[in-house]
Amino acid sequence: MITMITPQQFRSEFTILKEKIQLSSCSQSALHQSVKSSIVDYVQSWEHDGMNWNRWMEKCEEARALFAKQINAKPAEVAIVSSVSHAAAAVSTSLKPIGGRNKIVITDFDFPTIGHVWQSAESPFAIEYVEQNKNATNSIEDYEPYLTDDLLLFSTSHVNYYNGYKQNLQEISQRVHEKGGYVFVDAYQSFGQTPIDVKRMNVDFLATGMQKYAFGVPGIAFLYVNEEVAETLTPKITGWFGQMNPFAFDIRGKDYASAARRFDSGTFPMINGYAASAALALLDKLDISLVEKHLAHLSQVAAAEIAKMGLVNRSLFPVDEKGSTTAVFVENASNIERILAGEGIIVSARGDVLRIAPHYYNTEEDVKQAIQALATVISD
Ligand SMILES: Cc1ncc(COP(=O)(O)O)c(C=O)c1O
Incomplete structure (x- = not known):
C-alpha cells in the first residue's frame, strides 16, 4: 500500500518554510525543490x-x-x-x-x-x-x-x-x-x-x-x-x-x-x-482528498482564531462549502500585506480583504501566527 506523505514531511521539502510562513496559495504557492530543479x-x-x-x-x-x-x-x-x-x-x-x-x-x-x-x-x-x-x-x-x-x-x-x-x-x-x-x-x-x-x-x-x-x-x-x-x-x-x-x-x-x-x-x-x-x-503523489481534509481543518482553525482576535471573517460558511482561502476584512489590505511580508508572513490582499490561503504544507501554528500578527498590525 502506498502511504501518503504527511504535511510535516511535505513541509520539509520547501526551503522557504524553514524561514517564513507562506499562506498565499490563492496567489502563489511555495516553491518545491523539485520544481526548482526542473526549471534548472x-x-x-x-x-x-x-x-x-x-x-x-x-x-x-x-x-x-x-x-x-x-x-x-x-x-x-x-x-x-x-x-x-x-x-x-x-x-x-x-x-x-x-x-x-x-x-x-x-x-x-x-x-x-x-x-x-x-x-x-x-x-x-x-x-x-x-x-x-x-x-x-x-x-x-x-x-x-x-x-x-x-x-x-x-x-x-x-x-x-x-x-x-x-x-x-x-x-x-x-x-x-x-x-x-x-x-x-x-x-x-x-x-x-x-x-x-x-x-x-x-x-x-x-x-x-x-x-x-x-x-x-x-x-x-x-x-x-x-x-x-x-x-x-x-x-x-x-x-x-x-x-x-x-x-x-x-x-x-x-x-x-x-x-x-x-x-x-x-x-x-x-x-x-x-x-x-x-x-x-x-x-x-498527493491524495487530493486528504489535502482537502487538511485544509478544511485549517479553515476551522482560522475561523476560531479570527473570532478570538475579534476580526471580521468574510468566509463564514461550512467547511465543506469552502476552499482553503479565508478572507479577513481589513482596511488598506495591500498595505497590511506588505507589512506582514516584512515580518516573514506571506498572505494575499484582494480588495478589502486579506486572504489566508494555506496548503498541505502549512500547520495550525502558521495560521494562528498569521492571524495574531494581523490583529497586532491592525491594532497598532
Ligand atoms: C479565479 C481566477 N481566475 C483567473 C485568474 C487570472 O488568470 P490569468 O492571469 O491566468 O488569466 C485569477 C488570478 O488571480 C483567478 O484567481
Missing part, C-alpha cells in the same frame, strides 16, 4: 545541449498528460495555453449562437478577466450577470431564473477567488445541461486543493493555471474541452500547434487537430512546461 534542468539543457526541442516538447506533453490525469480527462481533451484569460478567450471566440441560443451567463463573482473576455466577444452574444447573494454563497437556486431557453453558456468559478466559497459543480452542470447550455468553469482557485473530476462534474470547459494551489508558475495554463464538444468548435485563436500536423508547413492549409488539441496555438512555453511537469508530478 531546462536552463542547463539550453546551456549545454544548445537546443533540445524534442525533450522540451516532451516535458510540455508530460505536463499535459499529468494535468489530464488530475482532472480525469484524456490528454487529447486538454489544450496547453498561456493563461486562464487565454483559455476563456479561446472558448469565447470559437462559440457561435446555436439556433436561438445566444445568452452567456456570468456570475458576478467570477474573476474579472472572465467578464472582460466575454464583453469583448460582444454581439452576437447577450451577456447577463448573476449578482452575488447577500451571504456570498450562490448556488443553483440563485441561477434558476437565468437558465432560460436561450442559454448558450453558463460561466462560473469552482472556488471563489475573494472568499473561498466552493460551488457544487455537478448540480450546476445538471441544471444547465437540462436547459441545453454549456458549462464553463474557472478552476484556478480550486485546482490543486480539492479533487476535480470533469466527467463526474460533467462540465464542458474547464480552465486553470499552475500558479495558485498547483505549485507552479504563471505563463502556462490548461483548457479542458469535452471531446465531443471540441469537435464541433472552430478555434479562432489558433496556430500551427493547433493543427493535425504542426510540421506539415502548409501555409495555405488548415486542418485542425482533433479534440481539444485544436486549441493549442504556438510553441509551448517550454520553461513553464518544465515547472508544470514537476509541479503536476508532485500533485500526482
Whole structure:
C-alpha cells in the first residue's frame, strides 16, 4: 500500500518554510525543490545541449498528460495555453449562437478577466450577470431564473477567488445541461486543493493555471474541452500547434487537430512546461482528498482564531462549502500585506480583504501566527 506523505514531511521539502510562513496559495504557492530543479534542468539543457526541442516538447506533453490525469480527462481533451484569460478567450471566440441560443451567463463573482473576455466577444452574444447573494454563497437556486431557453453558456468559478466559497459543480452542470447550455468553469482557485473530476462534474470547459494551489508558475495554463464538444468548435485563436500536423508547413492549409488539441496555438512555453511537469508530478503523489481534509481543518482553525482576535471573517460558511482561502476584512489590505511580508508572513490582499490561503504544507501554528500578527498590525 502506498502511504501518503504527511504535511510535516511535505513541509520539509520547501526551503522557504524553514524561514517564513507562506499562506498565499490563492496567489502563489511555495516553491518545491523539485520544481526548482526542473526549471534548472531546462536552463542547463539550453546551456549545454544548445537546443533540445524534442525533450522540451516532451516535458510540455508530460505536463499535459499529468494535468489530464488530475482532472480525469484524456490528454487529447486538454489544450496547453498561456493563461486562464487565454483559455476563456479561446472558448469565447470559437462559440457561435446555436439556433436561438445566444445568452452567456456570468456570475458576478467570477474573476474579472472572465467578464472582460466575454464583453469583448460582444454581439452576437447577450451577456447577463448573476449578482452575488447577500451571504456570498450562490448556488443553483440563485441561477434558476437565468437558465432560460436561450442559454448558450453558463460561466462560473469552482472556488471563489475573494472568499473561498466552493460551488457544487455537478448540480450546476445538471441544471444547465437540462436547459441545453454549456458549462464553463474557472478552476484556478480550486485546482490543486480539492479533487476535480470533469466527467463526474460533467462540465464542458474547464480552465486553470499552475500558479495558485498547483505549485507552479504563471505563463502556462490548461483548457479542458469535452471531446465531443471540441469537435464541433472552430478555434479562432489558433496556430500551427493547433493543427493535425504542426510540421506539415502548409501555409495555405488548415486542418485542425482533433479534440481539444485544436486549441493549442504556438510553441509551448517550454520553461513553464518544465515547472508544470514537476509541479503536476508532485500533485500526482498527493491524495487530493486528504489535502482537502487538511485544509478544511485549517479553515476551522482560522475561523476560531479570527473570532478570538475579534476580526471580521468574510468566509463564514461550512467547511465543506469552502476552499482553503479565508478572507479577513481589513482596511488598506495591500498595505497590511506588505507589512506582514516584512515580518516573514506571506498572505494575499484582494480588495478589502486579506486572504489566508494555506496548503498541505502549512500547520495550525502558521495560521494562528498569521492571524495574531494581523490583529497586532491592525491594532497598532
Ligand atoms: C479565479 C481566477 N481566475 C483567473 C485568474 C487570472 O488568470 P490569468 O492571469 O491566468 O488569466 C485569477 C488570478 O488571480 C483567478 O484567481
